[in-house]
Amino acid sequence: MLPEFDLVMPENLQQALENLGQRNPGVVPVAGGTNLTVDMRSRRHTPATLVNIEHIQELTGILQEDDRIEIGSCVTIAEILKSPIIAAVAPALIEAARGFANPLIRNRATIGGNLADASPAADTAPSLLVHNAQVELWSKKNRRILPLDEFFVGVRKTVLQPDEIIKSVHVPKTNRPSASSFYKLGLRKADAISVASVAVYLEKKNGACGQVRIAMGSVAPKPLRAYAAEELLTGKHLSLKLIEEAAKLAAEASSPISDIRGSAEYRRRMVFVLTRRLLTHLAEMMELKDW
């Protein structure tokens, strides 16, 4: 059973920010509620007031700008899955959406909620990280834009202030030939919290590997990039040996724990396997393979 709470239904973003502007930790925004209601039912989180933001116009929709797309924080995972704009700019995010929970949850859960919840296993995070996504944060007094990598602090911790909400997620566009992919390893095919997940973004430059970004989920207190692995590959011709070395560096960058879903050892090994698999797959796709 849910604990009692007050529900505020602001009509626009300004009203919502006014409500949150009291900087009272007992006042929290809610959209899909797929994480929050579970936490409330288990009494892990007992907010006094919920501010319902899910229908606020400024937070919905996917905008095309010249250099980026802006995904409103209340865009649902189901909407992402159907979006040709996102498919063109960030294919890895579509793959993440496809393996996200189940169809019912996907209809309710939002991209903003998935990021704000800051689970190490957040399914959209690795894909957004490799696409150099930024989050636009608004409060009554302040607006700021942060790289997603700086948004996460630790297990279910972010830099989000009590009076702030995620307004949108920016995903930059590129003219350079690029591709991205995501793989989630779960204990089953739906409704599974990932054991480990990896996303890879790859650009092609002068027949070799241009910019490359690798991100991992469920293998550290927060979703994180594998910078050393990225560095190793940038500007190189991709041999299987090099890919394997990069995958090793990614595994070394992870710091998984053992829990009921899997051991730290297995998770680290899976970072290696999945990174190698995605890099190989993208290198083949981009005709970058040097083997």
Add this chain to the structure above:
Amino acid sequence: MSYVGESAIRIDAVAKVKGEALYPGDFNLLGQTYMKILFANRPHAIVHSIDTRLAESIPGVIAILTAKDVPVNEYGLIMPDQPVLCGPGSNKPYADRVRFIGDQVAVVIAETEEIAAKARDAIVVDYEDLPVVTNVHEAIRPDAFKIHPDRDSNVFGHYRIRKGNIEEGFRRADVIIEGDYSTPVQEHAYLQPEAGLGYIDEQGRVTVVVAGQWTHEDQHQIAHSLNLPVEQIRVIYPAIGGAFGGREDMSVQIVLALAAWKLHQLGINRPVKIIWSREESFIGHHKRHPYFIHTRWGATKEGKVVAAEVELIGDGGAYAYTSTKVLGNATLMCTGPYEIPNVKVDSYAVYTTTIPNGAFRGFGGPQGAFAAESQMNKLAEALNMDPVDFRLKNLLQEGSLLSVGTPLPKGVTIREVVEACAESAGWRFTNGKWSKAVPPQNFERYQHLKRGIGFACSFKNVGFSFGAPEQCMAKIELYGQAEIERAVLYHSGAEVGQGAHTAFVQMAAEALDVPLERIHLVASDTAYTENSGSASASRMTFMAGNAIRGAAQLALEKWAAEERPAVGLFQYRPPRTTPYDPETGKSEPNFAYGYVAEAAEVEVDIETGEVRLVNLICADDVGKAVNPQQVQGQIEGAVVQAAGYALMENFVQKDGEVLTRGLSTYLIPTVLDIPEQVKSIILEYPDPIGPFGARGMGEMPYLPLVPAVTAAIHDAVGIWFDDFPLTSERVCNELKRLKLSA
């Protein structure tokens, strides 16, 4: 007009699809109170005192009941070894102990569920912890701490089989395969957690509306604990959200009846309602037994199995439940559907301080089949023979002797199901032997994916075994004048979601030659319906069908004699079975069987360890498919449930605690995890004594799945797995250990 053999629309379909069918938790009566149970939440302890003063002082608390309030503080389906409520002041010895975390210590009845929960949490219990005994190999030792001090040891069940001369058998063998197998706990995970409503009905009967599998057994157990005449107890089953054996033992039945009765004695005539949460359901009801099986089989180079030696240890958990009966089945099925001249089996049921283990679809059969079929597959490999061809040289036939020294009842069709399944899975009979014509195809592009095909077969009893009293009753009333305008069928058989009630109506229509829509079913209420036995052991269609046919015949005779209404009441008794001889195991174990074979195709990701069940072919001799659509549903349901058992379901207990307390950590298959294709081959070789030829079939397709999957994994990557569930990490580690992964 034929009604048996038609895929008639289920009589409960419309109500269930529209959400109108009422399950136990949906019943509400004016003035009802709410009950919460205080579970022990510790695995083993003496309860020195229970202080309810603070809890009772909470406004809205109506009553709190403890051990001292239970008239006869014991219950149990096979033996009454469990206190209704654990604690001091009990009238049974050693009932002041809790022996697993789900033991019930007190019940609180209050004005609201919240108040009841608050009061439950305000009860102060003084426990003295006792040793936690979770390892069955330690529990079986003579010097182990006795979990039930009034018994000589923790071993509470033992069978032995001695057939032929085992040493002589092994001397004749050219190949000997030895194996240690273990099988995991499994949770039933039915959709509907335990719930119910208890009240005193208009005739003064203590009444419970609950979900169970056997109304009259519930009634007897409640009457025993309340020390009331059986007639003063009434048990009603409304719609039931799944059972799978998990509702064969008591959960909320006795405490609900106790609460309603105690309130009544206090002059408070108000109904009592309870709904368990998923977590309460997980710790509150029994699980599938983990088994540890050590076995050694020998075969000649011509491919004849000549010796099988098996030791089985079943972890019974804290109380007996149906452990001894499950053990009986496992003891029979651990040597498979094969004629083996020399057999030695020793089996044990052992108490531990874990959640009790009991009935679950297959009832000892899946554990026995896993060991037997794994041994057969390994022997075939060692002999360089095809696993199907090897089986066909050893299958039981009409007249061949079981391990227990007697033949199977007539209608043995294991050969027919094996051949049908093998043929469909690509095996061919050429040059006098069976061989796999089409090996599984791997993809050149995906080097990390390896495919394999595995085969297994099983037999499973229909009905109660080994001398257990077995019967089923049905009553039919015929109304009308010149023609039968309406027929009323009274039957207790539980509709647990399997479609039994629809099958009853179809069989009644057939027996009476009356259209389906004229049959009116009154079901599962001890005030109106007679004892039908349980919805278990794949027996309901078989037993109910024979009872309905008998009742229909009697009613039609009276109809012909112009009686109006014409009433037929019939009790069906199947052929007698006999218990294991204590020395040799000689017995006539069962009166009917079903036969089944399966071929599984899997795909193993050798880098991640993920195993995907790609295709599954099941050939099942059901005798007569009363409703073919429902038969297919049972096959597919059993296969999916067994696939969860094989690959995914991982019930984690540590030191008597449960670490997987809900469906977010104990994972069962979703629709995306089930095999891409399940092909049901429904064979209809009539059982000579089955109604319209029908055999039982609800459990059979469950049995061969795990060994078929492990054989397929072996075919794919060359590793035998002797335990499961085969989660990705488990498979990955083994591949890595054997350096089979890149």
